[in-house]
Amino acid sequence: LYELMSARCSGARKVGVTPFGAESHEVVFEKINAGIDKVSFPKNADACMADLVKALCKADPSARLPMLKGGLGKLKAHPFYGGF
Secondary structure, three states, X not given: OHHHHHHHHHOOOOOOOOOOOOOOHHHHXXXXXXXXXXXXXXXXXXXXXXXXXXXXXXXXXXHOHHHOOOHHHHHHHOHHHHHO
């Protein structure tokens, strides 16, 4: 989702960037360890999509949206999917 969002927000007709992309493996590793809450989203990114990406990419798998109690229902009810 992040890659699709970043490509759409940039107006480019190319593949988007990853949330942890960097010039070196060391910096990628540091960004991953910092967590999804430290990721910068494009300024014109859809807030619902950004919230869903954060909810799906928690470092602790048990804290990810689908893994929470009622998680599948919460995932289906997420505002991002409201237009589908």
